[in-house]
Amino acid sequence: MEFLTDYAGFMLKLVSVAIVIGVLLAMIASGKSKSRSGSLSVTKLNEGYDSMKAELNNQLLDKKALKEQAKAAKKQLKLEKKAQKKGGQKKDEQQETSKKRLYVLDFDGDIKASSVTTIREEITAVLSVARPEDEVVVRLESGGGVVHGYGLAASQLQRVKEANIPLTVCVDKVAASGGYMMACVADKIIAAPFAILGSIGVVAQVPNVHRLLDKGLIDVELHTAGRYKRTLTMLGKNTDEGREKFKQDLEDTHVLFKQFVSSQRPILDIDAIATGDTWYGSEALENKLVDAVMTSDSYLVSHYDNADVVQVAFKQPKGMAERFGLSVFSAFEQKAVSWISKVIQSRGY
Known part of the structure; x- marks a missing residue:
């Protein structure tokens, strides 16, 4: 027992x-990563699509059909080269550089609109190279959240319009409340048939436990300078005046929300739409909340033949806590899986 005790202490x-x-190494790595501003990844979606198409043809077509397909492709390539020689190399280079590009960005919004930290970098990068004939496509998914967060996100999309670059927003699942605040900035909104859109309203909820504290003879003191510095509280006793001011703030925010949506989509009957209600994609089209009903996949595939479709994603460097936490969790997970496997083997399962 003494040996086991000493051994346990040593371990x-x-x-x-x-x-x-490990903590010291993580801190050193974190200090180095502070100088890094993140990384930008660019993926040409056409290439992935062409690769899948070729793989399916190889698996499904017989040798004769594949040979005919290759022959047709070779013939088409010869015709294109002949046209290039006839028109001149300079003309061909001009056509190549003038090919339209679709820049695809993804925004998956939480209640704080946290993704605004990445989409702002992506938009900055895209605007540095985009031309008026190009297009920015944002695949947007969000049920809304805080006003200031989604207000900033919508302002980031406005930068694209201010640069005179066509902006399209695709919604496959949901763009409600703050999500629709972002979507309405676009020149064109496309939604899947059962995507949820709308919810042009404002909501706030504040729990209050004052009566429970009062029963326990617990006093809560709140001191403010300014009549409306704190209208409703969680712990103190709320007043009718505070409630009225709180409701008025919500109404004022709703008015601003309606004005913003109306300025971006003047075709909307804003008083009929801004009730906080939501609509599915096909219903949203009838109410002019969207311009077309289709999935983002269908929209992108329709451009693969005549445009370069490029996905742009900005990745932020992970912080020390995140990296260290993930490494510890990964090590724990590996040990747990190993232990469970040994138990299962020993019992002959």
Whole structure:
């Protein structure tokens, strides 16, 4: 027993030293990563589509059909080269550089609109090279959230319009409340048949436990300078005046929301639409909330033949806590899986 106790103590010290070393290494790595501003990844979606198409043809077509297909492609390539020689190399280069590009960005919004930190970088990068004949396509998914967060996100999309670059927003699942605030900025909104859109309204909820605290003889003091510095509270006793001011703030925010949507989509009957209600894609088309009903996949595939479809994604460097937390969790997961496997093998399952 004495030996086991000493051994356990030694192992505990060893683990403690390993943890300290891991934390120090993570802090050093974090200091280095602060100088990094993130990385931009660019993926040409046409290539993936062509690769899948070729793979399916190889699996489904017989040798004769594949040979005929290759022959037709070769003939088409010869015709294109002949046309290039006839028109001159300079003309061909001009046609190549003038080929339209679709820049595809993804926005998956939470209640705080956290993705605005990445989409702002992506838009900055795209605007540095985009031309008026190009197009920015945002695949947007969000049920809404805080006003200031989605207001900033909508302003980022407005940068594209201010640069005179066509902007299309595709909604496959939901663009409601703050999500629709972003979507309405687009020149064109496309929604899947059962995507949810609308919810042009404002909501706020504040729990209050004052009566429970009062029963427990617990006093809560709140001191403010300014009549409306705090209208409703969670702990203190709320007043009718505070409630009225809180409701008025919601109404004022709703008015601003309606004005913004109307300025972006003047074809809407804003008083009929801005009730907080939502509509599915086909119903949204009838109410002029969207311009077409189709999935984002259908829209992008329709451009593969005549445009370069490029997905742009900005990735932020992970912080120390995140990297260290993930590494610890990964190590724990591996040990747990290994232990469970040994137990299963020992019992003959």
